[in-house]
Each structure stands twice: as C-alpha cells, then as structure tokens.
Amino acid sequence: MPNDSTPLSAATAVSIARQPIFNADRSLWGYELFCVGDGVTTKFESAAVEVAASAYMALQQILTQGQKILLNFDEMEIIDNMAYALPPERAVVQVDEQLYLRPTIAQILTRLNADGYLIAVCGFSGKRQFDALYRLADIIGVPVVGREKADVSELLTSIQGVNARLLARRVDNAAQFDMCREVGVTLFEGAFFKQPDTITIHKMTSNKAARLQLLKRIEARDPDIDDLAETIQADAAVSFRLLTYLNSAAFGLSQKIKSIQHAIRLLGWPKLKNWMRVVLINDMSESDSAADLLQLSAQRGKFLERVAIDHDFWGFDPESLHLLGLFSLLDTMLGTPMSEIVTFLPIENKLKGALTREPDNEYQPLLRLAQYVEEARWEDARGMMQQLNLNPEKVIAAFNAAVDWADQLMTVDGS
Template identity: 35%
Template sequence: MITCTDVFLDSFFVARQPVFDAQKNIWGYELLFRNSEGTNTADIGDDDAATSQVIADGFGLIQDDIEDGQRLLVNFPRNMLLEGAADFLPPEICVVEVLEHVQPEPDVLEALRDLKDRGYVLALDDYVGQEGFEPFIDLADIVKVDCLDLDQDELANIAGNLKQLDVHLLAEKVEDNEMFDLCRNLGFELFQGFFFSRPEIIPGKKISTNNINRLQLLSAISGEEFEVEDLTKAINSDVSVSYRLLKFMNSPAFGLPNEINSIQQAIALIGYRKLAGWLRMILLSDMSSGPAGNELAFLSIKRAKFLELVCRDMKNCPLSAESMFMLGLFSLLDVLLGRPMPELMEELPVEKDLVKALIGEECDALVYLNLIKLLEKADWDGLTKLIMDNKLSPISVARNHMAAMQWANEIVVMGQAGNN
C-alpha cells in the first residue's frame, strides 16, 4: 500500500466512484482527479494538467480495492492519449476513458486504434448524441451517456440508436433508484452515480433484529457522557463483535507491541473513547449489507476519517475531532437502515450540532459534510467555490482526502477478513 508521502498525486483531488451492473453488483470503479493547486483562483485548471505519474499513482492508490474481474475506468485527456500514458496500466484491468472535450482528430484516433490492438478496453465519456463523434463510437467498447440533463424521450432515443451498435451502454449520473430502473429498462448494462447512497424509505419496513441490536449498541456508546462500563457491556454482549474488535486490535495496522487478549486490556492500552470509535466502525460495517454494502461502509469510514483530519488542521473547528469523525460515520445511517435520518437521530444520544448537520439543517459542521460529498461526486466547480468561500487550504483538503481513502480501504479490508 503506497502512502500519501510516496506519491505526486497528493496535490490532486481524487475521487473513486463505483460502477454497478444491472444486479447492483460492483463491476468496477472510475478514478477521477483534478489538480488542487489552482483552486484558489477562479479556474481550477484543466484536465491536461494530468501527467503519466498522476495516472500511474492513481492506479497504485486504489488497485487494492479492485477484486478479480473488476475494472478501473481512468480518464484520459488528449495529451495523455498521445503520450502513451496507458503504458503504465495493465490492459486486463484498466479501461481507457476518452474525455468529452477530446476531438476525433487523426492522431487521437490512431492512438486509440493502437491501444485497442494491444488489448485495452475503450470508453467514450459523456455522450449525449453529439454529431461528429461517430469515429469514436466505432472504436469504443463502452459508451457512457450522461443521464442527468436528458429527458426520458431523449435518453430513450440515444439508447435506442446505440443498442444497434456493438457497444455496451453505461448510464452515468444516475442519482436515484427511479433513474436506475428507467436506464435498466432502456437497455443500459452499467450504472454510475450515487443512487446507491440515497435512502430507500419504505413505510412500515421493519429493521432486522440484528440491526436493532446494533443500533442499541451504537446508542449506548454515542453520547457525550458514556462510561467505560457501558462500552465493556456493549462489546461483551455480542461475541462476534468482541472477537472482531480484538482481531482488529491485533492487526499490523495498530502496531501494538503486545498481543491483546481482553477488552479490558484494550481499554487500558488505547483508552475507552478511542476503542469506542473502533466499535462504532465495526457496527456500521455490520449494518452494510447487499451488493453495495462494502461501498457504503467504505464511504462512511472514509468520511469519518476525512472530517477528523480536516478538524485537526483547523484552528476553530465547529465540533471536536471525535464528533466530526462521528458525523462522517453516521452520515449514511439512513441508507443502511432504510429509515429517515431525523427518526434515527431521536434514538441516538448525539450532540445537537451533530444532529443538525446529519439531518441537513444549516450549521457550521454541515459545510464540511458537504465538502466530502462534493469530493466524492467529483464536482470540481462546487468544490472550488466551497473551498474559496470558507478559506480552506486546497492542498490540505486533497491530502486529507487521500489519507482518508487509504485508511478507510485498510479498515474495510480488515473488516472483510474479520468476517471470514
């Protein structure tokens, strides 16, 4: 696993977005990046600021996330296509994605034919039926259609035309389950967007007994005044949780000098508040079920670590670092449990400012939750504005997000191992 200090990429904003198949299994990921160094100006910089080193380091950053058979879509601006940056990436994993502003000029088409001959899969980004892109479509294996700004008739017309060709259709910016169902019915095979992180609230839906127990455990250790006895009781009430917590503590990630054999010993070594943080992560991971479960766990844990790191860099953080961590960790609780966030907040004894941010009410902490959401969506313009408006350091934001991505991936991998 490479670290932030090892890579040139740490001055870039990096987003990793999942791509799902029609059964909502993860087919692969898209890696998006943008140089953070121009963020304090009106222009964040263009995609040609990317370099071969950025692309190679980006692949190194998330290659551990990719399971056998999964793919990684990597954005290629014109200069990187012509300079042979794909040579750094394995063709059996990486999909070369031609960005929407690249024109089908002879030298670009020649470079793409060469990549295709060498076994690379090619994808065309942001296709909305524009004329003149036929040479790209003739070479493409995957065509990505931006669904957000198309009405249903326009989307059906584009899908119908593309289905007559030998290409796979990928719907991007699929923001809710209704759009997912529409695109699937129109013949799209792959889906990218944040539909999977939107809560599906089903009136009368019952939470499983296991998740009720987990929510009760969360409640016991989420207030400001919980005691060591509450923590010990919460851990010991679930054999699976206590086993996995001890397995976490004895993993190389902790680097503790001696083996830990009991919860009391763990509390003595790292403190009960820190141990409670680890327990909250395990409980949230256990609530993550279904094909998108690991991705939801990853997002929750990454948000938690990012907000904690941002807080520690600030002179006047709106909440404590521990509360900022909890804000990120609980930010997808409504998705995990299929219940409205305000309803869930009535059952968790968390501080008022944290509750306000979680239910979307205006408060200082909400700014930072919105910051991580903009990073995840690769909304570079919105991200730039928020950073400038709040006088944040773009380099610090980029590096903290990178560190949080790496940390969350290690935790999720450990969690998966603990379940085996």
C-alpha cells in the first residue's frame, strides 16, 4: 500500500518538456526530454532517471506509442549505471564525446549498448581520437547551426563508413531541413517541426470499469441521483474535477461543499450530466496505471464513512469523512503537493487542514488509523483505536466492508 505520509521527491515537482525528433519522411521518431522548472530550463539528467525509476507512468504516454526517449547522462550517472532505470527497448543514452575519454566510460557504454540501449553522441567534432565512440554510436548529433551545406559535408567526411544515424538539431526552416537531408542526415529536431511541449508527471487517470459503469448510469432514462452520487464519490479523479469545476468563478458559490450529494444539488442534474459526458468520454482513452490508487482512495473513503456511522458519539459527518479519505491520496496521484491541491477544492477548512496534515487537526488521527489498518500495522492501529475510544470489532468490520465495496466498484458489472 502507498505510504501517503512520504513527502514528494524533487522529481515529482518538475515538469518534463519533450522536444520531438522526426525521421526524414517527417514521421515521429521519438522525443528528447529535459526538465523545466520556474520557467527556466534546468539540469535534467538526474531528474529523468529518477522519474523513470520511481514514477514510470510519467513516461508511459510516450512509451506506449512506441517512440524512443533520448536524454543526456553525465559521468557519474554513467558510472553509477543509472541508465538501467530506463527501458532498454525505448531509451537512448546520450553523452558528450569528451566523456568518452574518462576512465571506464568506454567499457560501460559498450556494455549498455550490448544490453540493448542505443548510444547517442552530442558535441560531435569529427576528431580521430573519438573514432571508437563514433563506431559504437547508434546516433550522432551533427552541429548544423550557422553552417553551409559544404561545411557540414566536410565535417561528415570524418565519419564515413559508420552505421550511426545522423541527428540535426535546431532545424528552423525548410531550407535547413532540405540541406541536412541532402548530406545524409536522417533524424531532425527543431522549430521547423514543432516547439517543445510539456507533459505532466503523474497524470491522474480513472479506472475504465468505473467509467463505463458511471456512463451507463448517467444515460439511464430515470437515473437514481443518490446512487449516482455514491458512485461518483467513490472515484477520486471524477470527484476532484467536479469540485474544482464548481469552485470556478463562474459559479460564485457562497457555501462550502460538504459532499458529492451536496455538489449535485447545487449544480443540478442537467448541467452535471452534460459535464460528466465530456469527462467520462475523455477518460476512456486514459491509462489504467492509477487503478490501484483509485481503488485504495475509494476504499479509504468508505472506511472512514463507516467508522463515523458506527461511532456517532464523535459527531463527525460521515459524508465529509468519505471525501477526506477519497482525496487523501491526491498528492500521490497528481504528483503535486497537497497544499496546492486543496486550493482548488471548495471544501471546509478543517477538511483542507486534514489533507495538508495540520498537526492539531481533529481528523488527523482517523487518517492515521486508516493507514495503519491498510498496512496491517496492528499494534499502531490498536493504540489509535484505544486513543479514539473506538470499538475494534466495528473498525475491522468497517475495513472489511470497505474493501469489498471498493472491489465491487472496480469491476465492470459491480453493482
């Protein structure tokens, strides 16, 4: 189970820019990746490997399409074998040719290549001392900025006979593209094709089975609104977007949202149905990578709701506790600090305080209890139940019921 008390790493706080690379027929070959932070391009080598190793789904959108990913590695990252955090069938390990002269680098690059990784060279000079690297390389970056065709052709004579593909960067117009193609370049990158765009790390997705089930219900001739509300609030992705939608200035709500049922009453069924059609149809094309987190968040929401119902002497609102559990993993799903996420949610301040883990928040012990039970930390769970004066049998029963409920929701015909 995810440990939602673990702070986000630096890698989850950055955005990944991708510069497309094209073949000579202008078909997409892959992307070069680099890091963007605060509007300034920053060193990306370590971030790329950390993202690939610990948050693989950040690159899944690219990888599932079959394209390559090219990124730069420095000396220590090569020596530490950090390239192995990336999938060999997709990754291109790029190094500056000067790096090849460092001890052990040639041997490591040769091993990486034998293990299926493509090797790319940047900073190409054509000097004879790098002939072995040029023969090893699968891709060689050719400097073409400010050069005439004759200059580029002369430079390339130094690597005649190698099997590497040539990559031209900063190809800004059709004339440069034609010139590079005529001298033997087969890979192209630059503004002539497309400016870099940005992808989001940890994009939150929704479970397809739940999408299909929910879409079916909203299209019913006479839908059960209470039943729909229960289904919606079991899904963190849809619930989060619904509340941020209601939080927009266009609605100008004067009151805080306490539950999904409350949100539906404020918005009205006709408007909600039109909005949800767009959301659900869009989600059909999304990945199922976040299915486990979505199921856990649904389970946690139902667990806290049942605990509140079974121990009503606390005076907690069961529906509010359901929202608390449902949203408690959003920082992990979105790769965004919870302090930023709650600014989009029109929920009560004490719920926001619980989500951001304010130390004296009255809901914090219940969130810790949920985590203890999920992780089978029974000694900690028993201590927390004693502290909250909760009945252990009822808590375990609530947990088992929540697990069964969430399992049913994540099946196509779970009704």
